[in-house]
Amino acid sequence: MHFELTAEEREIEERARRFAREEIEPIAAHVNEGGEVPPGMNARLTEAGFVGMLIPKEYGGTGAGMVKCFLVLEQLSYPICACLEILGNNIVGRAIDVAGTEEQKRHYLPVLAQGKLMASYAFTEPGTGSDAKSLVTTARLEGDNWVLNGIKRFHSAGNQPGPAIIFANVDGTKTTAFIVDKFGEGYRCSKPFDLMMGHGLETVDTRLEDLKIPKSSVLGEVGAGFNILFSITAEGRLTLSATALATAQAALDEAVLFLRENLGGGGGAMVPDNARWLLAEMAMRIQPARIMAYRIAWLTDQGQDTRMTSAAIKLLTSRVSTEVADMAMDILGTDGLIKGAKMERVYRQAKQFELTEGSSEVQRTIVAGSLLMQ
């Protein structure tokens, strides 16, 4: 057991921390309130080596692995600015690398690793959120094409050019994953949802109306979509946990900063006991979740199945995020309510993790199912 970072891990973490401080922190408030992300951001993220971490070197990625990917996300998420959509190329890239044909890999992975296109994946529908077996989007084979019909909801980066992994039912029951080049004929997106978290995250409804895609668009096998979904969601839950942890850490740091600036006195002597209590309650929630998340990232790199453990850590980190943000807000009082204060946007961000990428209700069911099957 070695809990210290290796030199490589330390290096990439520091690189990400610096990037966050120099490139993201200065624009975070502005973007959150409606400003545009600077146009070169995706290119800079790619140059820094953050976009192809889960894509093998032979396809143009860095092959850095999940531990480093997690460390990077934790740092980049800390300014609380939704400009990291391009990092989704990591997860989709991995999915294509694991399940795709050689041709699909050569076609998609290099452009994803180079940050030239933005990948996404879409499972949720207006009537299907947590209940994975009720997919309504259909795919039927017509000659040399698959024809897709349906609506996908809350499709993040659904309106950005690039490949989307879209799940649809073949013959009514065979859940299948398809790689769709976004914005072919029959592919339409709504305007991005206006979400509590603020501007930056482009999440849309995607309407598929007789969308024709080549026969070769199946990722994996017809009917084998669930396995791909499980892998994607396991990794999605884990990487989301990085952002959740960063959010909690940001909340704690804002609370400490606030107390030091306003009630510093001699070494915090003027800080009232109730605030000190809250600080400790916040700090003690974050560290165990972080260590466990690192472990699961390591297990991922070891090739272990992380379906259950990723659900458990998402359940925990999302709860930590909500609770810690709440406690920090109590410390800042009305100062934390004012737009412009980082705490204000931390609080709006913090709750999402219990709801997106599989709500906590779903995660509980997965965790319990695993416990009861032992």
Place this chain on the structure above:
Amino acid sequence: MEFGLTEEHRMFQKLGKDFSDREIEPIAEDIEKEGKIPPDMLGKLASVGLLGMTAPDKCGGLETGFLTYMLAVEQLHYTCTPCSWLMVSNEFAEVLVHAGTETQQAEFIPSLVEGQAIASVSFAGYSDETGHGKHDITCRQDNGHWVINGVRRLDVFGHLDGPAIILARADGDGPSAFVVSKTSPGYRTSEPLALLGLRGLEVVNVSLEDVRVPESHLLGGVGDGERVARLVASLSSIRQSIQAVACAQRALDEAVKYSKERTRRGVPIAAMQAVQWLLAETAMRLEPARWAAYEVGAAHDRGLDTRMEAAKVKLFAARTARDAANMAIQVHGCYGLTKDYRIERIYRQAKMFELTEGSSDQQRAVVADALLAV
């Protein structure tokens, strides 16, 4: 970072588990009923080497480091009996390696390793660490000896032959740490106190009346006691954390087992979502508590000061144990209140981690102080 167990880790884990399964689990209910650990338990632990894990080789020990000791403690405490406290010789040895001389180590450690004596290491009731409350034990010099007076509350094994680490304050100075033989004249103890849980863990109030201690039994320098106190507090917090984890694990396992057996209208209650969610909520915090505890143990073995991290993890692990027991007794329904079910005594014990050997209030103060320090 790397999260695997070494061969040595696995060996001691197995040693602990085998011992536990063979010697403790079969008599766990008797220990509870009679309120006594069989007197031969210490000798049995000695004979398999569990009392000399951290001790130096010269003292008959195995120099495994603190983390490996924790792995064995965890296995023993899965029985939720007080037996794991018998392994305190390992903590005493660790303190003497860090703060004592080789002469002191040679004088005190071997008999502990052999199971001929038992140490008292905790500082229950000692409040100097956080600066709140007054210190109860004083010392003064007299003809090449130190004379110690005062009261020590809720001392584990305070009445059993062996060495105790005691903090005492000379007028106007910082505290000093001493090794005091518990058979010294003037060293008196009450009868063991009956406590809420962990029946068989013998805990006494100690009064020291003009107890004479040779100069050579001073640990570190005069006034160096705070450093020793800090180390003792760190180690006991880390160890209590892993005991709390074991308690929580047992509680969860009992709940899972019960929920599969107990039926309602022919269907196990495990099928009910409400029950599943209770189980999941516990499981999500259990592994993180475990690995966070391991991490702090490893940090100690690397030579780091762990007071703050130990406080954090004890807060988290103790809360996890209390919540796990609470959840588990809820799953058992009213049967959980009867002495027929193990969960009844697990529940009574689980609360104790938040109070003994440094209450959660004290741990919170340590964490807050560290966060606010400039």
